[in-house]
Amino acid sequence: MNTALIRIEIDGQALDVPNGISVAAAIARAQRPFRRSVSGQVRAPFCGMGICFECRVRIDGIAQQRACMATVREGMQVMTDD
Numbered sequence: 001m002n003t004a005l006i007r008i009e010i011d012g013q014a015l016d017v018p019n020g021i022s023v024a025a026a027i028a029r030a031q032r033p034f035r036r037s038v039s040g041q042v043r044a045p046f047c048g049m050g051i052c053f054e055c056r057v058r059i060d061g062i063a064q065q066r067a068c069m070a071t072v073r074e075g076m077q078v079m080t081d082d
Ligand code: FES
Pocket: 044, 045, 046, 047, 048, 049, 050, 051, 052, 053, 054, 055, 056, 066, 067, 068, 069
């Protein structure tokens, strides 16, 4: 893994994160919350391998992306409450 830092945005906040980490790791590293369920419960990554869909976020305008399966890219825009 290339450990150089790249810049992404999470919920509009610019963050420098190590290149090659997952979006879920970047969100956790930034200590940002994940989405809430329709009943208001806080959700967060559970399986970490693309099965549970608990880590869904919007990435570059595309909804329902699994944060645990996506790798950060320079300039990526992530919205967690989606
Ligand atoms: S944590 Fe289960 S799909 Fe991402």
